[in-house]
Amino acid sequence: MxxxxxxxxxxxxxxxxxxxxxxxxxxxxxxxxxxxxxxxxxxxxxxxxxxxxxxxxxxxxxxxxxxxxxxxxxxSEELAAGRRALLQLLFVEGNHYCPFCERSGNCQLQALAYRYGMVEPHFPHFYPQREVDASHPDVVLERNRCILCALCVRASRDVDGKHVFDIVGRGIHARLAVNSASGRLADTDLAPGDRALEVCPVGAIIVRGRGFAVPIGERLYDHRPINEIGNRVPESEQ
Amino acid sequence: MESLDDEGVVLRVGEVAARHGDDPHRLVQILRDVQAALHHVPAAALDGLAQRLGLARVQVEGVATFYSHLSATARGHYHFLFSDGYTDRMLGREALVEQLCAALGVERGVPSADGRVTIEDTACTGLCDQGPAGLVNGRPLSGLGPMRIETIAGLVKLGVPVDEWPQELFDVADNIHRRDLLLAGPIQSGDGVRAVLERGAEATLAEVERAGLRGRGGAGFPTARKWGFCRQAEADERVVACNADEGEPGTFKDRVLLHTQPDLVFEGMTVCARVIGARRGLVYLRGEYAFLREPLEAVLAERRRQGLLGKAILGAEGFDFDIEIHLGAGAYICGEESAMIESLEGHRGTPRIRPPFPVVSGYLGLPTVVDNVESFAAAGAIAAHGGDWFCACGTAESTGTKLLSVAGDCARPGIYEFPFGVTVAEVLEACGGSGARAVQVGGPSGTCIGQTEFSRRIAFEDLATGGAFTVFGPGRDMVEVALHHSRFFAHESCGFCTPCRVGTSVLAQGLERIARGGAGRADLEPLKQLSGVMRSMSHCGLGMTAANPFMQTLERFPEDYEERLAGDDVMPAFDLDAALAEARALSGRDDAHAHLEQRHG
Amino acid sequence: MSKIRIATTSLAGCFGCHMSILDIDEKLFDLAAVAEFDRSPITDIKQCGPCDIGIVEGGVCNAENVEVLREFRRHCKVLIACGACAITGGIPALRNGVPLVECMAEAYLDGIGTENPSRTVPNDPELPLLLNRVHPIQEVVRIDHFLPGCPPPAEAIWQAISDLLAGREPTLSYTQLHYD
Missing domain, CATH: 3.10.20.740 (Ubiquitin-like (UB roll))
Known part of the structure; x- marks a missing residue:
């Protein structure tokens, strides 16, 4: 070709x-x-x-x-409808509470939902039970918001050379796991500066201390849609 | 049961890994052996294997948690897996599972108090013609009935090891009712290989092309073209892989082929190896068919003895080829060829991105031909008899014959080998299933049709099928059928892509609501839309076809849905009164305000 | 021309969405010129009568929420889900990750400052019984329009109402559509 x-x-x-x-x-x-x-x-x-x-x-x-x-x-209208449905599936699969999420306004999932005019989740919520891992001094892993994109998996494995993250389980029970016997992030070799910390498109991987540096309402996607700005993780750009 | 501390576990899994040469690509096989030895894959085993195989622990965990036959918690010394195919249900399996649970005082899915017994459900085990069926410690149980369950319960209570149970409990019948090209005149072992040596690789490929052979897994890709692509791919090494992960509910013809015609299958693989220049052959045998492994190994050993496998096959210098059997571990998705390759490499069974296709980059990145068991059997016969012999049978676009796995509401379930082009009505006539209400051709991912379509033909140009032919008699409830299969797909989704991972669960929940009368007409719309999204946006065939049972039964048997719909409006998405039960119990209330009607007043 | 009737209510919500309704400020006068309020915290009418528009804030967390929601659905030609809680369950749905028995124990038995010598959960029929989980309102009744946001901006609320008054499909601009 x-x-x-x-x-x-x-x-x-x-x-x-x-x-x-x-x-x-x-x-x-x-x-x-x-x-x-x-x-x-x-x-x-x-x-x-x-x-x-x-x-x-x-x-x-x-x-x-x-x-x-x-x-x-x-x-096209057809693809927009399909994408909206995919976004709705992602929203009901997890526990996405935008009103108090540190990533709100900078979140790519939310931005795409705005872009495709998603006003409601359309499907019944799953309200899954997911673990929040706050064991690490620098990072919080908020699995309620994880969309299983595996960007952190790839960044940790392919760039950081650590393999801190991977997807385990199958089907709707698939979840993001970390590389330690305890299952805790604190017991992995994740460290500040890891690329894996700067790629999460949603609020699943939150670096402590910078969640509200920019107030809600003044954030990346608050006034301009993602198709004009692109997929960005602004916290890491500062 | 032997119980090991963590150190003991690490030692034990080390021994297992060593038997597999500490090869990380054999991780699924290793984990199967660990499960068999320890009745589960404990956390310490993940650490031990990670260290031993040079993998990240979380990677090992990812694989161990992917396959249904591997478990993080201990399963019993007697581990029962009852087949939960819809045909098993039609034959009354629910009552039998209950009977055994009651007899042994075990709750389904929960290990017995002493940890000796576990009783669980599993997807269709491929014994649909002799169900209700199941597995105990991997050995097949068929034709179950109250008497057999009583016998089994007695054996468990007496503590008789499964290996000492009466052999008749494990008998599996072939039930072949119609033989044609492949089953009527089996070739002598070696005929195909001799023919390919005489004719030459290129001419053999031409014969396969003349035969018009198309993939028997259901997709119907021209076999010669696949082999040709692989042959042309630039590489020092190529691989032949036989897909014996027969997981489509209602399908069991590969089990019968591997039991009755294993030589023909291996013959076809060897012919393929000669044509494409492969040295390595792999059979991916579904975990539920583990009982076939020993006899198949014996056939392989015999073929090595006869010089039909190994170095310089039949004396042809440089024609080196051997076949190794890998076992699956309970994952329908591994029937998808690239997921199967992932599993063969010791990974989670996630279908790959294509292109590249396996013929260019397959097992360990090598050009790989993946064909169905029946395709290889046909190829072996074509090599021996020639292409004209094969294409004289069938239709212009679908040459040869098709093995149909007939089960359900019919007098004579079993294997029927028919020339392609046979009508559904003719098959029904042959199996004693006339008067059927519906036939599911090709399993839940295939096509479910009603009486008005019984004149349609089994052929790639009409009703393509991997071989399942499931008959539903008058009075069968097609909403229940759709619900059952929607749950199956939700259970088997690998979880990789959004539409399938989430969509299959949403759809199964939606069908549950419909089935219990908890949905209105307006509730159908989101499910129809979702079905379209799953079909067009899923990563692989599982997600693309997972809505078939719903869409097809809704289209063809709308009356089954109509009678359940609670009006035109939406209904609550959850059971309102049940949602109050916990609070009622906590407060001790049972007054009028402590209840809610499901229907809007 | 007779005025259109609007009803509003807050189920499992914080009345923040109602505050946002009031935040349409001087447009309240425009609204009052063409509309009158039926059941609403503004009127203190206890039962909803026939209405043109119903605006519901909050999700459903108990049996009474379900009954009120159904009352609104019965009487309102057009029903609007207003705000994050109505549409996703919102903050109250955070308890969905906690078993109900623990929620009750925290509220009535073990919470700091709780004095409950009988150690029982109240059983007065006047108290609405809790659902085991909080749900968005579209999981209970048909909803015609959705206004996301916590709360939806006043402009979005006014946009939707004025669209409806003008006989248009409510449509939110990019900056009016927010989840936070």
Missing amino acids: ADGTITIDGQTVPFTEGQTIMQAAEAAGVYIAHLCHHPEFRPHGSCKLCTVKAGGRHVAACTAPASDGLEVENE
Whole structure:
């Protein structure tokens, strides 16, 4: 597969050999919704928010290779409805209480829900019982908000070389676990400065002491939508 | 039961790991052995294995918590897994499980007080033609009835080891009712391999292509094309993998093939190895079929003796190929080929991102052909008899025959080998299932049809199937069928992608509400929409088809839904009065205000 | 032209959403010109009569909440879920992670400053019985429109009401749609 161009909602976007639709879109400044994708890490393809219609088929833009002449549909009403449903599923699966979440306003899950006009969760809440791990002096692991994107897993394993996190369990019982016999974050070798602390798209990994540095109402996604700003973790950018 | 301290556990798992060469890629096999030795995979085993295999503990934990047959808490010395296929239910399995629980004083899913006995439910064990069925310590129990349960309860009470139980308890019948190409005239072992040596690899590939063989797992990908891709992939080593993870509820034809025609299956794998240039063959046998392992190993040993496996097969210099059997550990998803490869490599059974496809990058990154048991059997026969012999049978687009696993409401459940193109009505006629209300072709992930469609044909161009043919007689409640299978998919979802992980659970809960009369017509809309999202946005076939039972029964048997719907409006999503029960108990109240009607007044 | 009737109530909520309704400030005069309030903390009417619009704050945490919600659904042509608690359960739903028996023990038996010599949970029928979990209101009755936020901004509330008055589908702009 050589270099070429694809179109995204009619706009011509060039790609280089080996690029995914998402990578080509990012390079061209075209926003495709996503949560588990991060340009620095290997494609994962689990959240499915980036599902687009390419050549008439539904594919995850973050894993589907670009190929010359491919026509990609990104912001259609049908895809928006599908993405809204995925967001609603993520909201009811966990315990997402935006009003008192440190990440509110900077949260990518919330920002995408704003972007797709989600006003209600649509499906019955699961209200799962999940453990909060506050054992670590520098970090709180708030599993109620975890969406299993595995960005921290990849960052810790592939960048930090530590493998502090991984997904255990199956199906709806899948959960984020940490690498210690006690199951406590304090007993892992997680340390300040780890890349794994700076990639969480939601409020599941919270570095202590900076939660409310910027007041609610003045945060990243409070006034401008994520498709204009991109997926960012502003606390780590300061 | 022997109980070990942590140090003892670490020592013991070290021995197990050593037997597997401390190979992290054998982690699933190692964990199976640990489970068998210790009746569970204790926390200390995770530490021991992590250290020993050079893995992170949390990684080992991830694998150990993925598979149903592995458990963190101790299972009994007598560990019963009762098949919870819908056909088992139709045959009255619920009462039998209750009977055994009562006889042994055990609560389902909870170890007995002395820890000796555990009784649990498990997904369909592939004995649907002779259910109700189950497993005790991995050995098959079939044709269960009150008498057998009484016998079994007696043996447990007397403390007779399972190995000393009467053999007839473990008999598994083949129940072959119709034989055709594959089952009627089995080839002599070695015929296929000899033919490929005489004809040459390229010409054999051409024969497979002429035969028009398509994947028998249900997807129907042309086998010759798959082999051709793998053959062309640049690599020093290639792999042949046989998918014997027959987990689709209602399917059991691979069990019968592996029991009656193992040589033919291995023949096909060896032919494939010659065509693509593979040295390594793997069979991924579903954990529920562990009882087939020993006989299969014996067949492999015999084939090695005959020079049909090993170095320089039949004297052909450089034709080195051998086959190794891996066991699954209770995960339907591992029937998906890339999840199967992950499992073979010792990981969680999460389907991979594709491309690359296994023919380019499969087991350990090597080009790998993954084919169904029946596909290999057909390939072995095609190598021996030629492509024309095969494609003379069936339809233009679906050549050859298909083994159907017939079960449910019919007089003669079992295996029927029919040429492709046979109608559903013809199969029903043959098995004594005429008058059926519905037939589920291809299992819950396949197609469920009603009488008006019984003239449809079993063929890739009409009703594609991996082999399940489940008959539902008059009076069967299709909402219950859909609910059962929705729960199955929720249980088997790997949890990787959002639509499947969450969607299957939402759907199962929704169907529970519908089934107990707790839903209104307006409650159907979100479920229909969700079904569409699951179909279009899921990572793999499990999520894409998990809503089939709901959507298809809603479309074809709307009357079953209609009679349950409580009006046009939405109904409460939870049982209101039940939600007050705890507070009633705590306060001791039972007055009028302490209750709520479910229906809006 | 007769005035439209609006009813409001707070179930398992904090009345913060009602404060936000009052925060529409001078637009209250515009509203009063075209609408009158039925059951609402503003009127102190105890039973909801036939209404055009019902606004419900808070989720359902007890049997009385369910009854009031049903009363609103019966009498209101259009029902609006107002605020995070109504839509997600919100803060009260935090107790969903705690067994009810522990909640009751904390409230009536063991809480700091609690004096309860009989060591019993009250059983007066006047006290609404708690549900084992707090639920959003759309899990009990059909809801027509949703106004997220904790509380929803006054502009969002006014937007929705004025849209409805004008016969339009309520639509929130990006800055009016907030969960916090």
